[in-house]
Amino acid sequence: MTSISTKLLNESGLHARPAHLFVTTAQKYQSTIHVIKDDKKVDGKSILAILTLGASKNADIVIEAQGDDEKEAVTELGALIESNFGE
Numbered sequence: 001m002t003s004i005s006t007k008l009l010n011e012s013g014l015h016a017r018p019a020h021l022f023v024t025t026a027q028k029y030q031s032t033i034h035v036i037k038d039d040k041k042v043d044g045k046s047i048l049a050i051l052t053l054g055a056s057k058n059a060d061i062v063i064e065a066q067g068d069d070e071k072e073a074v075t076e077l078g079a080l081i082e083s084n085f086g087e
Contacts, residue, residue, distance in 0.1 A: 031067025
């Protein structure tokens, strides 16, 4: 398993458009992907699950991936967050 911890710095956090971009990116990979905020762990390929996190600006999250392409998945998802989802 590969994981990274990161902070959401974009204005809207993981809501609406950023959540859609995150899920669309995650779905490109075969690995199982989870997002963890506080004590809640959700499927990183489900927009509804991502939205239930209520991850707003400055939230600390962990992205976990397990599978053949886990490192690539975590790297790309981390870069997406670091780019503030292109905002």
